[in-house]
Structure formats: C-alpha cells, structure tokens
Amino acid sequence: MHGVITIAATEIRIGLRNRWIILSSLILLAFALILVLLGSAPGGEVKTDAVTVVVASLSTLSVYLVPLIALLLSYDAIAGEIDRGTLQLVLASPVSRGSVLVGKFLGHVAVLAIAVSSGYGIAGLVAFFANGAGEAVALIGVGRLIASSTVLGATFIAIGYIASASVRQTGTAAALAIAIWLFAVVLYDLVLLGGLLASQDGFFARAVFPWLLVFNPADAFRLYNMSAIDALAVGSNLGGAGSALPLSGLATMLSPVAWTAIALGLSTVILKRVRP
Amino acid sequence: MTEIVKARNVGMKFRAVEALTDVSLDVAPGEQVALLGHNGAGKTTLFRLILGFIKPTAGSISIAGFAPGSDAARRVVSYLPEQVAFPKMLTGREVVRFYARLKGAAPEDVQAVLDKVELVEAADRRVDTYSKGMRQRLGLAQALVGNPRLLLLDEPTSGLDPLSRQHFYELIADVSRRGCSVLLSSHGLSELEARTDRVAILRKGRLVADGPLAELQTQADLPIRIRVRAAAGAVGSVHAEIGGGRINCASVELCCARGDKMRILSKISGLGAQVEDVDVASPTLDEVYRYFSNNGIEQVQRGDIQCTA
Numbered sequence: 001m002h003g004v005i006t007i008a009a010t011e012i013r014i015g016l017r018n019r020w021i022i023l024s025s026l027i028l029l030a031f032a033l034i035l036v037l038l039g040s041a042p043g044g045e046v047k048t049d050a051v052t053v054v055v056a057s058l059s060t061l062s063v064y065l066v067p068l069i070a071l072l073l074s075y076d077a078i079a080g081e082i083d084r085g086t087l088q089l090v091l092a093s094p095v096s097r098g099s100v101l102v103g104k105f106l107g108h109v110a111v112l113a114i115a116v117s118s119g120y121g122i123a124g125l126v127a128f129f130a131n132g133a134g135e136a137v138a139l140i141g142v143g144r145l146i147a148s149s150t151v152l153g154a155t156f157i158a159i160g161y162i163a164s165a166s167v168r169q170t171g172t173a174a175a176l177a178i179a180i181w182l183f184a185v186v187l188y189d190l191v192l193l194g195g196l197l198a199s200q201d202g203f204f205a206r207a208v209f210p211w212l213l214v215f216n217p218a219d220a221f222r223l224y225n226m227s228a229i230d231a232l233a234v235g236s237n238l239g240g241a242g243s244a245l246p247l248s249g250l251a252t253m254l255s256p257v258a259w260t261a262i263a264l265g266l267s268t269v270i271l272k273r274v275r276p
Numbered sequence: 277m278t279e280i281v282k283a284r285n286v287g288m289k290f291r292a293v294e295a296l297t298d299v300s301l302d303v304a305p306g307e308q309v310a311l312l313g314h315n316g317a318g319k320t321t322l323f324r325l326i327l328g329f330i331k332p333t334a335g336s337i338s339i340a341g342f343a344p345g346s347d348a349a350r351r352v353v354s355y356l357p358e359q360v361a362f363p364k365m366l367t368g369r370e371v372v373r374f375y376a377r378l379k380g381a382a383p384e385d386v387q388a389v390l391d392k393v394e395l396v397e398a399a400d401r402r403v404d405t406y407s408k409g410m411r412q413r414l415g416l417a418q419a420l421v422g423n424p425r426l427l428l429l430d431e432p433t434s435g436l437d438p439l440s441r442q443h444f445y446e447l448i449a450d451v452s453r454r455g456c457s458v459l460l461s462s463h464g465l466s467e468l469e470a471r472t473d474r475v476a477i478l479r480k481g482r483l484v485a486d487g488p489l490a491e492l493q494t495q496a497d498l499p500i501r502i503r504v505r506a507a508a509g510a511v512g513s514v515h516a517e518i519g520g521g522r523i524n525c526a527s528v529e530l531c532c533a534r535g536d537k538m539r540i541l542s543k544i545s546g547l548g549a550q551v552e553d554v555d556v557a558s559p560t561l562d563e564v565y566r567y568f569s570n571n572g573i574e575q576v577q578r579g580d581i582q583c584t585a
Contacts, residue, residue, distance in 0.1 A: 002377065002380065003377075003378055006374060006377040006378055007378075010363075010366070010370075010374050013365075013366065013370070014363050014365055014366065017365035017366070018364075018365045084359075084360065084361040084362075085357040085358075085359050085360035085361060086360060086361070086362065086363070088327075088329070088355065088357050088360075089355060089357065089360065089375065089418065090378060091327075091329065092327050092350060092353060092354070092355040093350060093375060093378040093379045094347045094350040094351050094378075094379065094380070095378050275324070275329050275330050276324075276329050
C-alpha cells in the first residue's frame with residue numbers, strides 16, 4: 001500500500017512538472033471554448049439551456065480527445081521505464097508488480113482528472129456566465145461530464161498499459177496506442193454503421209447493434225451523457241437508439257468500468273511475465 | 277555467517293544462446309567482488325538472475341538464504357543498472373526519496389545518503405541539470421538508501437573521468453567497511469584500479485578466474501619486459517650479451533619469466549658502463565585481464581609479447 005501511494009504521488013508530480021497536465025487541459029479548454037462560443041451563436045432563443053447544449057457538444061469532443069490523452073499518458077508507463085532502466089530499480093525493491101501498476105494507474109487517473117476538470121470546468125463556467133447565468137442544474141451536467149470523462153479516460157489508461165507491457169520498445173507501444181485509439185473511437189463506429197446499412201431485415205439493428213454499441217466504452221460514454229441530457233431538457237432524440245439499449249442511464253457506464261477492471265487485470269498478468 | 281550470494285553451477289539459456297554455463301560464485305558479507313568480462317560475457321545476465329528477474333535454467337542461487345526475487349531477498353539487494361535515466365523533472369532528493377519509500381527506509385536516510393555521495397548542494401536541483409558523474413552518484417545514492425546488505429552495481433564507472441572514478445571506489449570501499457557486500461561489474465581490470473578484494477572473470481558465460489588480484493597475476497604468470505638503453509656505440513655488444521631484440525639503435529628489449537627476472541637483471545648490471553638505463557615493466561592489469569578473457573589467443577604470444585619485432 002505504501003508503494004502504491006508513493007508511485008501514484010510521483011506520477012502526479014511528474015505530470016505537473018513536465019507540463020503534461022497544463023498542456024492537456026489547455027487543449028481541452030481550447031476545443032471546449034470554440035464549441036461554447038460557436039455553439040451559442042446559432043442557439044438563439046431555443047428553450048434549452050445554453051450550458052446543456054455545450055455539455056452535449058463537449059461529450060462528443062470527449063469521445064475523441066479523452067481516450068487520446070489517456071493513451072498518450074499510459075503507453076510509456078512500462079515500455080518507457082524499461083528503456084530508461086527505472087522499472088528495473090522499482091522491481092528490484094520490495095514492491096509487488098501489481099502495486100506498481102495500481103500506483104501508476106491512480107497517479108495517471110489523477111493527472112487526467114485534473115486536466116479534464118480544469119479544461120471543462122473553465123469552459124463550463126464561461127458558458128454559464130456568457131449566457132447570463134442559466135439554471136444551476138446545468139452545472140451539474142458539467143460535473144457529470146467531467147466525472148464520466150474521467151471514467152472513460154481511466155479505461156483507456158488501463159488499456160494503454162496492456163500495449164505498454166506487451167512490447168519492449170516505446171515506439172512500438174506508441175504505435176499500438178494510436179491503433180487502439182483509431183479503432184475504438186473512429187473505425188468501430190464506421191463498422192457499426194456499415195453493419196446497419198448492410199443488414200436489410202433489421203435483425204442486426206435490433207439484436208446485435210445495441211450490444212455492440214454498449215460494448216465499446218467510448219460509445220457507452222456517449223450514450224450515457226446523451227441520455228442524461230435527454231432526461232434533463234433537450235427533449236430531442238439525441239440519444240438515438242436509446243429505447244432499445246440493453247443498459248440505460250448510469251448503467252451504461254458499467255461498460256467502461258468493466259473494461260477498466262479487465263484491462264488492469266490483464267496488464268498485471270502481462271507485467272508479471274515481463275523479464276526486465 | 278551465511279554467504280550473501282551463493283550461486284551453484286548456474287546455467288542460463290535463452291532459446292539457443294547459452295548465456296551462462298556452470299557458474300559458481302560466492303560473495304561473503306562485506307566482501308567486494310569485481311565481475312569482469314567483455315560485452316556479452318554474461319555479467320548482466322548474472323545480475324538479472326541475482327535480482328530474480330529471470331530464473332536459471334540450471335543450478336541454483338540464493339541471496340542471504342532466500343530465493344532471488346522474493347520479498348526477503350529484495351530487501352537485501354540494491355541495484356544500480358548500467359544505464360538508468362531518472363525522471364528529468366524530479367530533483368535528486370525526490371528521486372532518492374521515492375526509492376527510499378519503496379524500500380521502506382527511514383526518511384532521514386535520504387539526507388544521509390545524499391550527504392555521503394556529496395549531492396547535498398545539488399539535491400534540490402532537477403536531475404536534467406546534473407552532469408554524468410552526478411547522475412552516477414545519484415544512482416549510487418538510491419542504491420545505498422535503506423542499508424542494503426548487497427550492492428549490485430552494473431558497470432558503475434564506465435564513462436566516468438578518472439577522478440570521479442576514484443571517488444566512486446572510495447565510496448564503495450566505505451560502504452563495504454560497514455559490512456555491505458559489493459558485487460560490481462566492469463569492462464577491464466585497469467578500470468578497477470585494484471580496489472576490490474576479489475576478481476571473477478567471465479568469458480563466454482563461463483567463469484574462467486576467481487581469486488584475489490595478486491593470485492591471478494601469479495596464476496597468469498605473464499612475462500616481464502625489460503628494456504635496456506645501451507651507452508653510445510655499445511648496443512651491439514649489449515645485444516650479443518643478453519639477447520632479446522634490438523628496437524632501435526640504442527635499446528634492446530627482452531621478455532623473461534618471473535623466475536628469471538633477477539638472473540637477467542644481475543647480468544645486465546654486470547655490463548657496467550655499457551648500460552645507460554634499465555626499465556622493468558611488470559604485466560599490466562589489462563594484460564592479465566586479456567590473458568584470462570582471451571585465453572588461447574594470448575597463449576600463443578605468451579613468453580614473447582611484442583618481443584619479436
């Protein structure tokens with residue numbers, strides 16, 4: 001336990017020092033502000049609260065950016081430390097390999113949480129005040145977005161460890177991380193779309209598609225945020241397949257949580273076989 | 277007292293490559309042992325076995341009676357890899373504190389080891405401002421923290437200037453005086469500057485020598501080189517008298533076995549005014565090392581190293 005805390009604290013310290021946190025929160029903030037400022041113009045006199053609209057746009061942004069930031073944070077965790085010789089030192093000390101991974105995970109999730117909350121938090125407040133102080137309940141939407149983005153990020157941090165522990169070169173781990181991102185965030189949805197178009201009888205759309213949608217942690221994240229907004233105010237059918245989903249509401253977030261647990265377990269198993 | 281490292285007939289095979297074959301090596305408490313060998317001779321493999329990162333394919337190793345890699349064994353051993361790059365953004369003190377916590381060492385230990393390696397002034401500067409020598413001392417500091425019973429140092433002095441190297445060995449000597457065993461690897465004997473109690477030489481995964489330096493020198497029995505500078509015009513008669521080879525028009529060089537040294541020297545002194553100067557060179561540490569690590573090739577040249585010019 002002592003080792004876990006030490007490793008987590010050091011990861012956070014390094015994240016703060018090497019400007020990782022600043023950089024990623026600035027990126028999130030920049031994109032978020034663009035959405036806030038552009039989004040409010042055509043909004044005009046719509047009944048829906050402006051902040052809620054912003055949260056809807058930000059959750060789409062999150063699906064792309066947060067997994068990317070998470071993977072960039074984690075791909076170096078094992079392969080890079082072996083390269084630099086520091087993992088050998090850690091493993092030579094009386095700390096279990098499981099604790100090493102959990103410590104890194106907690107540290108990286110904290111780094112990501114700080115980045116997401118400062119980036120989205122500032123953007124949320126800007127939207128809130130720029131539109132003449134909307135309903136306070138809309139701010140809860142921002143909080144929900146930050147929390148669910150952190151959970152999504154945690155999932156991809158854990159998946160990044162699998163990539164990092166299974167290869168020896170940092171470069172290979174980086175390539176693997178980008179491939180994971182491309183597949184989970186971009187290609188997966190395209191494949192599903194293709195499936196919907198190809199299946200004429202609607203069986204795929206009814207029985208397979210909803211499961212596949214929830215199966216992907218990034219899509220599950222999007223579904224959760226859209227359904228939460230649906231319930232709140234917007235009223236439009238942003239959630240899309242909402243009615244036919246196997247999981248609904250907060251339960252959709254079980255998908256990224258389960259992925260996190262599986263990925264952490266798997267990367268621990270792989271790390272135990274690593275011979276530095 | 278139990279040996280800190282006890283390796284018995286250890287073999288390590290990586291697929292088709294035999295990295296270590298039948299290596300038996302003991303390290304007693306407080307003893308300093310230098311492990312020598314070319315690149316790829318198996319030094320780092322032996323270290324990884326002692327750390328428990330890999331398991332031997334033959335034989336056995338125990339660390340103070342514990343299995344390598346077990347928690348108990350890891351509390352005994354401290355390691356400094358050949359290449360280590362600490363996080364650039366952390367300060368020296370933060371790096372040492374990190375490893376101190378992992379090892380469960382007392383917080384005041386951090387200051388003590390920084391003091392010992394003379395990094396106190398630089399302790400609160402970032403590691404990326406450190407020179408190579410300072411980084412190496414930082415590496416030693418993290419290894420020293422927590423009072424280990426065995427220091428495992430993989431080529432700790434490669435790339436250090438002679439002064440830092442000397443300082444490094446002084447530190448290690450101080451540590452071993454307090455009862456900590458030291459097993460360090462190095463490329464050559466000359467780099468060690470005869471500072472360790474015992475020398476073990478690995479050649480292609482086999483232990484070819486293991487003993488105190490003086491013993492190895494006797495065992496190698498390399499010839500001694502004697503160079504005689506003759507007085508003007510006398511080089512011909514000196515050469516005729518003592519043999520060997522003329523290396524220029526003023527000097528004669530010959531090699532002899534240890535046992536013959538005094539006989540030949542007295543013969544030279546008998547030449548009186550014909551001789552201007554005599555230079556006697558014992559085999560260097562590098563030559564002794566080369567003898568063991570290249571055994572066979574060197575044997576051909578034995579007895580007349582560079583004397584056949």
